[in-house]
Amino acid sequence: MISAQAWADAQRLWDFQQMGHELRPCSVAIGLGSHDLGVADTTADLYHRGMTPLIVFTGATSRTTRDRMPRGEAEHYRERAMELGVPADAILVEPRARNTGENIRFSRALLEDYGAVVSSVLLVSKPYEERRAYATARKLWPEVEWVSASTPMTLADYIDSIGDARLVIDMLAGAQQRLMIYPQQGFMIEQRVPDDVTAAYERLRDAGFTSRLVTDTATQK
Missing domain, CATH: 3.40.50.620 (HUPs)
Structure with a gap:
């Protein structure tokens, strides 16, 4: 659930x-x-x-x-x-x-x-x-x-198109993590991340939505 x-x-x-x-x-x-x-x-x-x-x-x-x-x-x-x-x-x-x-x-x-x-x-x-x-x-x-x-659509519609809600949330968490850590690796420009977005990411990470998180930050994926 x-x-x-x-x-x-x-x-x-x-x-x-x-x-x-x-x-x-x-x-x-x-x-x-x-x-x-x-x-x-x-x-x-x-x-x-x-x-x-x-x-x-x-x-x-x-x-x-x-x-x-x-x-x-x-x-x-x-x-x-x-x-x-x-x-x-x-x-x-x-x-x-x-x-x-x-x-x-x-x-x-x-x-x-x-x-x-x-x-x-x-x-x-x-x-x-x-x-x-x-x-x-x-x-x-x-x-x-x-x-x-990108294709204009809601999160709910995107999940319906993929057919796997947990996978989509995992991917969202992975994309957010990269946005936060890759600037220090030289892979992208720094973007200001609001505190509520950081908190949302951290709650998802702590809740186990981790399959798309990066553990080796030396390589961009």
């Missing part, structure tokens, strides 16, 4: 991750690979709305995606976007990245090799990782303007 306090704390972390950026046209959209094909759907929607002329999908595989996305997260995202009407020549694929830092570094290198002139980026992530992705991107590619985006 998940307590009422845990639900409230999860909602607080979910709300904090939402950056609330106003969407606007950008030079390129970067869709961060994961288990969630909704990232590809949202990136394709942004393309059709004229928010970007070019898409980079980035991601290899992980323990949670190697079975369902055997050709790699970025390649499955590309296939999904093409199913949704995005032309192949508007999509670049970066197939090697295995963490958020590599997503940004490898995508930047790919765009430079492609000859793209990039002044702004729509950064498309899972809803519970908007702020973490933004903080990483700002650290690693500070010369461009970043606009965070």
Whole structure:
């Protein structure tokens, strides 16, 4: 059973991750690979709305995606976007990245090799990782303007889409922990974390929502 306090704390972390950026046209959209094909759907929607002329999908595989996305997260995202009407020549694929830092570094290198002139980026992530992705991107590619985006949905709807409430809360706790400890490791910029968000994270950690927490902070995951 998940307590009422845990639900409230999860909602607080979910709300904090939402950056609330106003969407606007950008030079390129970067869709961060994961288990969630909704990232590809949202990136394709942004393309059709004229928010970007070019898409980079980035991601290899992980323990949670190697079975369902055997050709790699970025390649499955590309296939999904093409199913949704995005032309192949508007999509670049970066197939090697295995963490958020590599997503940004490898995508930047790919765009430079492609000859793209990039002044702004729509950064498309899972809803519970908007702020973490933004903080990483700002650290690693500070010369461009970043606009965070994700699929607009509630925490309850996201849990329904995943089908595992405890896993989602574990992921929320993991994303928040990284946001708090990775700046000291040089992986992302510092962001002010309100006291009530820190307290919510600590209660979830102490309640056992720990499967996605980092124990070795020397490597970004």
